[in-house]
Amino acid sequence: MITLTIAEIAQAVSGRFDPAGSPATESDVVSGYVETDSREIVDGGIFVAKPGEATDGHRFVSAAVDRGAALAIVEHTVDTVVPQIIVDDAVTALGALAGEVIRRVKASGDLTVIGITGSNGKTTTKNLLNAILAPDAETVAPKNSFNNTVGAPTTMLRVTPSTRYLISELGASGIGHIARLAALATPDIAIELKVGMAHAGGFGGIEATARAKTELVESLSEDGIAILNRDDHRVAAMASATSARVVWFGEHADADVRASDIAVSARGTTFTVLLADGQSATVNFRVLGEHHVMNALAAIAAATELGVPLDTAVARIESVTRAERWRMEVMGGRDGITIINDAYNASPDSMAAALKTLALITEPEQRTVAVLGAMSELGEYAGDEHDRIGLMAVRLGISQLVVVGPEARRLHISAINEGSWAGESIYFETADEAYDYLHANLRSGDTVLVKSSNSVGLRFLGDRLGELFS
CATH class of the missing domain: 3.40.1390.10 (MurE/MurF, N-terminal domain)
Structure with a gap:
């Protein structure tokens, strides 16, 4: 401080x-x-x-x-x-102190604040942008997912007079939360990633979620930059809510920072990034999962707006090997068994993306095993969303579905009703029971995805499996 x-x-x-x-x-x-x-x-x-x-x-x-x-x-x-x-x-005081520190540093220094929000991808985007910016100038970014009324101000308070960039994750579980955090940090650049069903139960639905996320771009002055996902129609609509200059990213033809030729494998994702001025580069992105391409585009968009050359931004993104601890983290390897531990958090969108990645990266002769727990904070939408994931697992042809915990049991029932029988979907009350089953039944060449909300704790099951097959 x-x-x-x-x-x-x-x-x-x-x-x-x-x-x-x-x-x-x-x-x-x-x-x-x-x-x-x-x-x-x-x-x-x-x-x-x-x-x-x-x-x-x-x-x-x-x-x-x-x-x-x-x-x-x-x-x-x-x-x-x-x-x-x-x-x-005390929490109000923490925020007030953070706001005063940011105000003073901005007044006397050369601090640029980049705010990031979205239902999914905040932490990955933060890590990628930090990897790009930190080699050139003092950069402060959150530890883990410090993005709430305590974590965000604590991160802000780590700035010093020589800090050049503050990357601030802004999370919310209700209307007004992001506005309050943005008022402390006064962002110069806002990145809006996606509006999805994460925390929809607390917000009261996806439209209320969109309204809450819009608060970040509303906080920008006309000198600011709003970096918006052109592929998400709810994010695209935020352009009308800000006086800042808009920079689009996505696969859409109108995007200023666009991805094409996306190819997914077990080694990561390759794509071409194209800028509106005609520059382009091939990106060999080692973070697993096609859905992380959007996070990479957002980071590249912010970095190039800050004057980082495209080839530098790409090279630094290519050096990142994982999104974050417990986020599409590749483990194991013994006997050709791969464990993908993605159980730090889960929403319907991220669950679907992880399952699609599992299906895409596995060779036809290999088995895919999805170990799934509950998605929390969905409120009245929980039943339907767990049903949808159960149906998706079957329709993607996942070889073995292992469902863990009472709150996820409906996912198991939905898979059975869709046509998964004879042990293709199996249910366990506890992670220990699931571990014993997997220990005994995984075989050479299997690719295993472990995915749940943080509160369920399956990330520790993923760690145990990773150690077992390391």
Whole structure:
């Protein structure tokens, strides 16, 4: 974080300073990283004691101090010798501090903020854009999928006076969430990837999801750039909601950054990228899955708008070997058994894309095995969407469907009703039962996809299988 006095921090978060038995004064300066997890605190850091669903951050102020915290932002004074700023709401204070830091750095430096949103692909696009930009200039990007009211501000607070690019993932589970995050970061460039069924239960449907995602482009000034997916009609409609200049990406003939000649294999995806000015390049993209081509196009579009030469952007994208931990992560290899661990998250769109990839990359003589768990946060749409995935697995000719967990059982029933019988679809209550079955029944040459929402935990099953066949 930039260097601020305790007084400046207190003013930014509308808080009250309490030395709490320490010799600190309001004129003391703090510049360490800001964390809400006491285990992540390093010497000189700021600990924000955030109340949580399972526990209360105020219980861990002492632990944060032991790890070197120089300041705590709290909702009530804690009996620990560390200077404290008392606020009404710790999460609100975290956001306010992030907004103040971004404002100051933008005013005095050369910071460009790139905001990324979409129902799928945010983390992959963030990683690809970071891979392109970071070799040339100081770039701050989220760890993992830090994109909510806590994670996004925590990332913003990592900027320094010399930061050139801030890549901010902006997630939401309701109307107004992205608008609030965008107000903190004031993006210069907005990337809109896709409007899909992810979190549709919380939003109240896909049209409400589209409305929420539109908030990012609405936050742009007329000097900004909106990078929009031309292939998604809901994203394309966002062009009318912004005064910023629009840059299109996709396979559509009107796209400014366009992909053609897409070829998918077990080694990745090859495609040609074409720019509106006539430049083109062949991309040997090692991240598995045709659906990640759109994420690559979005990253290339942003990078070229920022002045990165096309050949440089392509070379740096080609150096990326996986989207992220637990995202189409290729594991295994022993006895020709490949494990694709894609169980960090799941929505109907990403589930369908992963299944299509499994079918595309497998040779006719090889078996395809899909180990699937529930897709969460779909609300009233959950039943129909699990039905659709069960039907798709059968129609794609997946050799073996392994369904795990009660919330996904309808997927198994739908597959059976569609014509998957005699053990082609099998159901287990737990991941341990599924592991035992797969351990005993996988055979040489099998390609196995493990896919579920994060809350289901099948990513750990994927890890176990990857280790087993490594």
